[in-house]
């Protein structure tokens with residue numbers, strides 16, 4: 409989220425020169441704003457929090473992000489710097505609500521378009537496996553916005569699993585989603601083999617390693633895999649092509665057909681670093 413008024417409001421508190429050092433963008437998840445600050449602004453973090461809350465009434469809590477997303481659960485360090493002292497909130501998106509604790513689970517509001525883009529492709533009666541589901545965002549957006557028959561929603565983080573279960577109830581999609589706790593690479597081959605029309609893999613860090621499980625989840629006649637990956641490139645135009653070359657070499661000769669239906673840059677994640685998605689048709 410980018411807010412011109414934020415710097416203006418902050419400059420009234422700490423002066424224009426310092427205020428100009430703040431990043432222009434920050435995320436808002438439910439009632440919580442998350443911001444990163446350069447070293448020079450850390451002594452002014454309370455003023456930053458005050459300015460953020462003054463420009464947007466929705467923001468009741470401000471958290472300072474002090475690490476990148478890391479570890480198997482994809483968590484980041486978030487320190488409280490203003491407003492109500494909480495890390496839990498309810499975020500609204502695509503006609504759905506997601507309750508979550510930002511310290512304990514992964515969530516990005518920046519994937520909102522992507523979640524709906526996938527949901528729009530789902531045909532009536534489809535069975536879907538979401539291998540890295542977090543608090544259930546893709547699974548719930550799909551269930552609420554399509555006529556999918558069933559979504560299997562897997563996560564290895566017990567806290568994400570717990571929130572996913574309560575989000576399924578909050579969104580009244582209990583009959584359409586089965587929430588599973590564990591390692592998708594083990595769960596899929598043991599209980600979800602050959603059942604899916606579509607597999608969602610929203611964890612770029614693991615998607616390469618988990619491709620064999622994704623292919624195993626597909627029905628014998630094949631289906632679609634939404635494959636997310638991170639790539640670096642000087643020109644963003646080459647990203648889809650590079651991702652396609654990579655995924656073809658990974659799947660190799662293990663399938664009878666592989667075809668690229670669509671590919672797009674999802675977002676920039678650093679200097680010359682991007683998240684990319686490919687929608688791949690695969691026949692086993």
Ligand SMILES: C[S@@+](CC[C@H](N)C(=O)[O-])C[C@H]1O[C@@H](n2cnc3c(N)ncnc32)[C@H](O)[C@@H]1O
Pocket residue numbers: 480481482513514515516519539540541542543544545546562563564565568590591592593610611612614
């Ligand atoms: C990037 S987040 C998922 C984002 C989510 N789909 C969304 O839209 O908010 C990746 C998730 O994968 C989970 N994860 C990591 N390794 C896993 C594994 N082996 N099996 C299942 N889930 C895993 C993490 O706990 C994390 O919640």
